Amino acid sequence: xxxxxxxxxxxxxxxxxxxxxxxxxxxxxxxxxxxxxxxxxxxxxxxxxxxxxxxxxxxxxxxxxxxxxxxxxxxxxxxxxxxxxxxxxxxxxxxxxxxxxxxxxxxxxxxxxxxxxxxxxxxxxxxxxxxxxxxxxxxxxxxxxxxxxxxxxxxxxxxxxxxxxxxxxxxxxxxxxxxxxxxxxxxxxxxxxxxxxxxxxxxxxxxxxxxxxxxxxxxxxxxxxxxxxxxxxxxxxxxxxxxxxxxxxxxxxxxxxxxxxxxxxxxxxxxxxxxxxxxxxxxxxxxxxxxxxxxxxxxx
Numbered sequence: 417x418x419x420x421x422x423x424x425x426x427x428x429x430x431x432x433x434x435x436x437x438x439x440x441x442x443x444x445x446x447x448x449x450x451x452x453x454x455x456x457x458x459x460x461x462x463x464x465x466x467x468x469x470x471x472x473x474x475x476x477x478x479x480x481x482x483x484x485x486x487x488x489x490x491x492x493x494x495x496x497x498x499x500x501x502x503x504x505x506x507x508x509x510x511x512x513x514x515x516x517x518x519x520x521x522x523x524x525x526x527x528x529x530x531x532x533x534x535x536x537x538x539x540x541x542x543x544x545x546x547x548x549x550x551x552x553x554x555x556x557x558x559x560x561x562x563x564x565x566x567x568x569x570x571x572x573x574x575x576x577x578x579x580x581x582x583x584x585x586x587x588x589x590x591x592x593x594x595x596x597x598x599x600x601x602x603x604x605x606x607x608x609x610x611x612x613x614x615x616x617x618x619x620x621x622x623x624x625x626x627x628x629x630x631x632x633x634x635x636x637x638x639x640x641x642x643x644x645x646x647x648x649x650x651x652x653x654x655x656x657x658x659x660x661x662x663x664x665x666x667x668x669x670x671x672x673x674x675x676x677x678x679x680x681x682x683x684x685x686x687x688x689x690x691x692x693x694x695x696x697x698x699x700x701x702x703x704x705x706x707x708x709x710x711x712x713x714x715x716x
Contacts, residue, residue, distance in 0.1 A: 469503040476542040476567040477503040481551030485627040487513030497704035511634035522637035528557040546570035560650035568657040568714040576676035578642040583668040588639045594632035612692035658683030663691030
């Protein structure tokens with residue numbers, strides 16, 4: 417997939433009607449109430465966290481990590497499809513959504529450290545961590561740094577060697593020329609390019625609006641961080657129950673990278689036929705079922 421077309425757009429103003437998510441509780445799809453809080457990290461950066469339920473010592477929580485330029489709302493529908501008696505935590509990464517936007521701290525290992533701080537603050541002792549794209553890389557780095565915390569992984573649209581991935585290289589190049597405020601047409605093309613199967617206009621508008629909250633310096637820093645990361649550092653020989661979820665029409669990451677992930681992590685590849693990079697947007701019911709299946713096997 418080529419992103420060359422993205423560099424042809426000029427900057428336009430963000431729509432004035434764009435809203436942020438500062439509510440304390442909100443009713444989400446399938447009638448599920450999510451609680452909203454902000455967690456202050458050791459470096460003073462505050463991250464929003466959408467959650468439901470309370471951590472339990474006898475079973476892992478489910479933690480959902482979004483991709484580049486997304487927010488907790490990327491997993492909003494998935495959270496609504498998971499059982500009400502499972503503790504769920506969906507943080508928004510620094511620089512994204514309504515999180516603080518410092519100039520630094522966007523390498524995957526930095527972001528994994530942020531997530532670990534959030535989970536420690538919430539009292540999570542064990543978690544099944546599902547991450548999409550950038551979030552998948554963060555999930556792997558979290559597992560390497562905190563084996564005590566990660567009971568299992570669901571790697572969605574993951575990268576084995578981001579620095580060698582052509583699509584990541586193109587995102588890095590396009591991010592160098594971005595200026596604030598980011599052009600909505602550019603963001604819309606970017607988000608639509610992650611899907612193959614239809615996603616409702618209402619949901620896609622939400623994802624685009626959340627991406628418009630991300631400033632140019634975060635695009636650049638997060639993309640650059642992906643180029644330099646060693647996804648597998650500290651993971652060779654690890655025994656982490658893992659499911660690798662991949663859309664067969666994913667334009668970002670090929671089957672070869674999924675096979676590398678499976679070889680190192682020891683996971684199984686779950687192929688979603690005719691699906692793109694945003695598997696959880698395109699097939700939310702099946703994806704939620706796969707997350708729950710992996711979670712169930714973590715407690716068996």
